[in-house]
Amino acid sequence: MVEQSRILVVDDEAVIRELMGDILTEEGYPVESAANGRAALDLLKQFDDIVLLFTDIVMPEMDGIQLIREARSLKPSLIPIVMTGFATLETARAAVKEGAYDYVLKPFSLSEIKLAVSNALERYRLAHENARLREVTELFTFSEQVVRFRDEHALLDFVLKAALERVGAKRGSIMLTSRDGRALEVAASVGLPEEAAHVSVTIGNGISGLVAQRGAPLLVEDIGKTPELAERSRHLEHDSFISVPLERKAPVDGWRYPSPTGNGPRVLAVLNVSNKRDGRQFNEGDLKTLNVLANHASIAIENVRLINDIEQSHLSTLTSMALLIEAKDPYTHGHSQRVHDLSILAAQRMGLPKPEIEVLNLGAGLHDIGKIGVNDGILNKSEPLSDTEWDMIRLHPQIGYDVLEPVHFLTKGHLDLVRYHHERVDGNGYPDGLKGDQVPEIVRILTVADAFDAMSSSRAYRRGMPCDRIIEELRRCSGTQFDPRIVRLFIEMIQAGEIEITG
Ligand SMILES: [Fe+2]
Incomplete structure (x- = not known):
């Protein structure tokens, strides 16, 4: 039995209501009874736990079939059972088509009523469990998706x-x-x-x-x-x-x-x-x-919101790290930011899709982050470097990659910018010796922007190069160090005055 399964009996004959009331109360069910459809609907509104409705068919005001229709619209899970005599047997069958679960023939025996009730409650229980299961499954899917x-x-x-x-x-x-x-x-x-x-x-x-x-x-x-x-x-x-x-x-x-x-x-x-x-x-x-x-x-x-906040603060920490490296050398001050801005400008001019530009936006400023693992004395040295010192410098893309690789919100695109920014289109770059298109397009853009900024800004040992020298140098390295298409674009932007040379 479903916990608190109240049963509603509707019949205009008081003797039937009393008889049913006695049988069902004896069986342990709480019972409500009504003499007509209106009163029955009021009881349904009043008692939430009514699950079973026994109704007569022929009644004044509202017949049993209409009552079933209105009761089910009020409470779709309600199980109606029709009580009928032989004279209205056909109507009872019609009622079953209308949504009644079963019918019992008057005069009925105690065992017939008990059987009808237990069948109906079993069905109610199953339907209830199914609905509950469906609800839980849907909710589970929803909570997984959100x-x-x-x-x-x-x-x-x-x-x-x-x-x-x-x-x-x-x-x-x-x-x-x-x-x-x-x-x-x-x-x-x-x-x-x-x-x-x-x-x-x-x-x-x-x-x-x-x-x-x-x-x-x-x-x-x-x-x-x-x-x-x-x-x-x-x-x-x-x-x-x-x-x-x-x-x-x-x-x-x-x-x-x-x-x-x-x-x-x-x-x-x-x-x-x-x-x-x-x-x-x-x-x-x-x-x-x-x-x-x-x-x-x-x-x-x-x-x-929490994840965005965490990512944002994580990113701020990484950006601070990149700025920290620059802070030690007054000549590279602002380099990361300028390379970032130049790369994005060039990518936009090339019509790269928004997601690619987003990768540059987040990753370009971090390209030299691996320098954190290179000795300051080597990084800031104004005299020519020895072979061993160069080897140390050449480790910075790999170090940067190792530092950023565990950061879960950085994608392969971001890591590529760090790891491959010293690769060359002729395959003579480092650390992996990638060639041509093996170097992703956004990295090829960043490489030119990086070189451009290095040439245009002053160093401890030389002043920034003038425009024509930079153009000459970019042309000389086009097709070997740099992607010729990107070199052409940079030269166009320099000539059109779109790129400012800070000196
Ligand atoms: Fe670098």
């Missing part, structure tokens, strides 16, 4: 679509709390009119603002019955909607959340859904589903 996101906006889009799908809604939005914690801004939306898709509300205003302020979800079955909310919902077409807060789980530095009560819930965002596909109202089950999704989504949002 933690994979690294981009907050993509994550919010995914969460919103999943939420709409799960509750069968056509319209919805996620409003994100602003950094200062004072307002909510639409960060993802589906089906919203243009003027509503970019709104922002202050905390406490509108429906979302109210939910954020209270930190409690809101299920509105019919807004017509709550005029104080109708005032707030200018953009709602439909009468029924759900608004759920996404609450933070742990403090994240730099973010403030609305918390009017001081110790009250902190809200990251508000999830809104409206316009149920089947035209019905949202119910408690939908609210429960969205609460669970919101819970998982909050964790995922905080993860994304």
Whole structure:
């Protein structure tokens, strides 16, 4: 028996209601009874735990078939069983087609009723377990998917679509709390009119603002019955909607959340859904589903922010390391930044795709980071270097690679910039002697930018070269050290005055 399985008996004959009541109570079930359909529907609304409905067919006001239809729309999991005499047997069979689970013939015996009840409850239990299993599986898939996101906006889009799908809604939005914690801004939306898709509300205003302020979800079955909310919902077409807060789980530095009560819930965002596909109202089950999704989504949002923060500070540490190397030598001061800027400028001129430019943006400034492992005396020496000293210098791409390789958010593209920036297109570079296209294009760009900056800036032992000398030198090394196409581009940019020579 399902725990607390209440049974509802509906018959206009009092004797049947009493008889059924006695049988079922004797069996240990809580029983409610009604003399007509209206009263039965009221009882269904009143008692959440009614799982089984025994109903007569021929009754005044509302017949059994209509009652079954309305009762199932109120509670889809309800199992109806029809009680009928021989005269209405055909109608009973029709009722089964309409959604009744079974029928019992009057006059019925005790054992017939007991069997019908135990069969029906077994079916209820199985259906309940299946639904629960499906729900758990879907939730598991959802929670697995959301933690994979690294981009907050993509994550919010995914969460919103999943939420709409799960509750069968056509319209919805996620409003994100602003950094200062004072307002909510639409960060993802589906089906919203243009003027509503970019709104922002202050905390406490509108429906979302109210939910954020209270930190409690809101299920509105019919807004017509709550005029104080109708005032707030200018953009709602439909009468029924759900608004759920996404609450933070742990403090994240730099973010403030609305918390009017001081110790009250902190809200990251508000999830809104409206316009149920089947035209019905949202119910408690939908609210429960969205609460669970919101819970998982909050964790995922905080993860994304936390990971971004960690990556950002990790990157700052690496950049500081690169700057530290430059700081020891006044002549190379600003070199990494200039090589970074030049590489990006050239890559943009060549029309490289955005992801490649992003790799340069993050990795170009780190290309010489391996110099941290080379003796300062050698790095800053103004006299010519011995062969052994050159060998030491030539280790820096490999050292840089070894330093950055364990950094999980750096990709092969970033590592290539560090490891291969002294490779040459003729294969005579180091450390791997790669040739031609084996050297990735962004590295070939960086190599020219690196050489350009080395030539144009002053060193301890010489002044920066003038324009024409640099052009001459680039041409001389075109096809051996450098990719000719990139050399041509740099010469064009120098001649057009797009690249400034600092001297
Ligand atoms: Fe280098």
